Amino acid sequence: MTTTAGLDRETLDLILGTLKDLGKDLITDERCLEWDEKDILPEDVIRKLLSPDVGMHLVFLPEDCGGLGGGAHDIYRVSEAMAKLDLGVATAFLAIALGSDPLRVGATDEQRERWLGRVAEEGLVVAYGVTEPEAGSNVAALKTVAEPIMEGDTVKAYRLNGTKQFISNGSIADLFTILAKTPGGPSFFVLEKGTPGLTPGRMEVKHGIRSSNTAQVILEDVEIPADQLIGLEEGKGLHQANEVFGFTRLMVAAFGLGGGEAALERAIAYSRERKQFGKPLCELRGYTHKLLLPNFVRLEAARAYIEEVAARLDSGEPGLQTEGSIAKLYATETGNAAAEDSIQALGGYGYCHEYVVEKIKRDVRITTIYEGTSEIQQSIIYLFRFRQTVRSKGAFYTDQAAEVRALGDAVAGDLVGRCAEALAHTLLTFRKLKLASGQHVQFELALRITEVEHALAFCRRAARVETPGLQAACRVFAAEVATNLVTTCLRTLAAGKIEPEKVTEFKQAVDVEALLETPVGSFEEMAEVIAWMLEE
Numbered sequence: 001m002t003t004t005a006g007l008d009r010e011t012l013d014l015i016l017g018t019l020k021d022l023g024k025d026l027i028t029d030e031r032c033l034e035w036d037e038k039d040i041l042p043e044d045v046i047r048k049l050l051s052p053d054v055g056m057h058l059v060f061l062p063e064d065c066g067g068l069g070g071g072a073h074d075i076y077r078v079s080e081a082m083a084k085l086d087l088g089v090a091t092a093f094l095a096i097a098l099g100s101d102p103l104r105v106g107a108t109d110e111q112r113e114r115w116l117g118r119v120a121e122e123g124l125v126v127a128y129g130v131t132e133p134e135a136g137s138n139v140a141a142l143k144t145v146a147e148p149i150m151e152g153d154t155v156k157a158y159r160l161n162g163t164k165q166f167i168s169n170g171s172i173a174d175l176f177t178i179l180a181k182t183p184g185g186p187s188f189f190v191l192e193k194g195t196p197g198l199t200p201g202r203m204e205v206k207h208g209i210r211s212s213n214t215a216q217v218i219l220e221d222v223e224i225p226a227d228q229l230i231g232l233e234e235g236k237g238l239h240q241a242n243e244v245f246g247f248t249r250l251m252v253a254a255f256g257l258g259g260g261e262a263a264l265e266r267a268i269a270y271s272r273e274r275k276q277f278g279k280p281l282c283e284l285r286g287y288t289h290k291l292l293l294p295n296f297v298r299l300e301a302a303r304a305y306i307e308e309v310a311a312r313l314d315s316g317e318p319g320l321q322t323e324g325s326i327a328k329l330y331a332t333e334t335g336n337a338a339a340e341d342s343i344q345a346l347g348g349y350g351y352c353h354e355y356v357v358e359k360i361k362r363d364v365r366i367t368t369i370y371e372g373t374s375e376i377q378q379s380i381i382y383l384f385r386f387r388q389t390v391r392s393k394g395a396f397y398t399d400q401a402a403e404v405r406a407l408g409d410a411v412a413g414d415l416v417g418r419c420a421e422a423l424a425h426t427l428l429t430f431r432k433l434k435l436a437s438g439q440h441v442q443f444e445l446a447l448r449i450t451e452v453e454h455a456l457a458f459c460r461r462a463a464r465v466e467t468p469g470l471q472a473a474c475r476v477f478a479a480e481v482a483t484n485l486v487t488t489c490l491r492t493l494a495a496g497k498i499e500p501e502k503v504t505e506f507k508q509a510v511d512v513e514a515l516l517e518t519p520v521g522s523f524e525e526m527a528e529v530i531a532w533m534l535e536e
């Protein structure tokens with residue numbers, strides 16, 4: 001896949017190097033622990049990152065507005081690196097990127113220059129105001145109103161009233177993009193700090209990302225000129241929000257990946273040093289196979305998928321919202337589980353603040369909630385992939401199956417191909433058997449869709465990269481995906497009380513035995529992955 005958008009390698013390396021250096025002085029473990037413990041918002045640090053000296057926000061902004069025009073790959077790498085330092089600080093940048101997005105995709109040229117140009121040049125902190133007390137996952141339920149103020153036949157201004165909930169940077173932002181109802185439908189407006197009637201409300205005390213600012217934003221008779229309606233056309237708000245989901249969900253996926261890795265790296269390092277029963281923990285197979293190996297393998301799968309979607313976005317492929325959902329669901333749930341197991345891997349020390357992993361665990365938890373909860377991603381994934389599978393009569397997956405089979409056994413091409421075919425068959429058969437009308441079944445299938453698509457991406461990446469440890473990880477992952485797929489299918493057929501002949505027919509069609517009784521993911525392969533994981 002050719003990458004056509006984004007930074008050159010040197011610039012990206014320079015930015016990642018800067019972030020690494022910041023981890024040594026400005027965003028050290030000690031400082032992050034103090035911000036977390038005392039609920040401190042390090043606004044000076046955020047302003048420093050936005051200053052001309054660092055200019056971290058420029059990665060997220062287009063070149064024609066004074067930004068660096070980072071592509072999806074760059075944004076993923078920078079987001080991952082930021083999340084590894086501190087997810088609270090990273091969240092401030094997510095909000096700046098999200099808040100700038102309606103302008104990036106929907107503003108007129110003049111508005112882009114006026115507002116995005118200032119974000120780039122002056123390093124403005126931006127907040128993205130969509131959620132409301134009664135409009136969370138269901139954005140369409142929004143109540144904030146922008147009432148037109150007329151001068152003759154033309155709209156001269158808008159008067160905004162409402163409350164926005166859980167807004168990142170809500171009390172410190174210089175600029176707000178606010179979604180509000182207009183007669184033409186939901187629309188984004190850009191508002192400046194200090195506009196009369198615009199005030200931050202209650203600040204939340206949170207489980208994690210305590211270094212980030214989350215606050216209500218209250219709008220009471222806020223009057224703004226009509227040219228602060230983004231795009232100067234009412235009713236485009238939801239479209240503008242949807243258009244960037246491919247990017248923004250990938251960014252949060254990278255947060256999940258970075259958070260999970262940050263915790264797991266600490267657990268791996270600890271397992272080398274800590275001795276119990278006369279041995280380092282990393283030599284105890286129960287410990288490694290339960291707490292380290294599965295997380296290591298799954299995070300590699302998450303990376304493979306994120307990289308593939310980023311490359312597709314950078315090559316100009318439009319949309320990819322479903323792929324954004326798949327990336328976000330898997331990477332954030334995986335990052336969260338990896339952080340949870342990392343606490344266990346450090347024993348009592350893992351439970352203590354000083355050892356950082358429990359902070360990471362609390363931080364990374366948010367990634368399964370904001371930018372669309374995991375359950376909302378599951379709804380999207382099932383709906384869109386089910387439609388694609390039905391429309392293509394299964395070819396959406398069977399074509400990919402044929403392609404990965406050709407990649408060979410080193411990357412479990414045959415098993416992953418079988419999984420993709422079995423998934424297509426499952427989606428089509430469950431439709432015929434009327435088994436997937438319940439949301440709980442759809443959610444289970446969404447998880448299997450997500451895993452199979454990760455296995456396909458992992459296969460392609462491992463074939464490209466050709467590192468033996470990565471290829472072994474790919475095979476171990478393939479075996480897990482096959483097992484989960486079979487379990488879901490058989491359990492659903494049983495719970496749906498499907499007649500035995502039809503179950504037998506299904507088992508034969510997907511070749512359950514071939515999926516389960518495979519040497520792929522053997523003990524030797526697991527040992528190979530562990531050896532690779534423990535390399536320093």
Ligand SMILES: Cc1cc2nc3c(=O)[nH]c(=O)nc-3n(C[C@H](O)[C@H](O)[C@H](O)COP(=O)(O)OP(=O)(O)OC[C@H]3O[C@@H](n4cnc5c(N)ncnc54)[C@H](O)[C@@H]3O)c2cc1C
Pocket residue numbers: 095127128129130131133135136137138165166167168169206209214366369370371372373374375376379
């Ligand atoms: C720290 C933090 C920062 C945030 N930053 C921002 C920000 O900068 N800007 C912004 O606009 N918003 C922001 N949010 C809001 C965030 O995006 C929402 O909290 C999130 O979308 C969920 O909405 P909700 O909290 O109202 O939960 P609800 O929508 O009420 O959901 C509650 C539960 O029900 C589930 N659920 C909901 N609908 C369905 C369904 N159809 N089927 C099955 N289950 C369902 C959800 O998955 C969840 O588990 C932030 C939130 C937090 C906590």
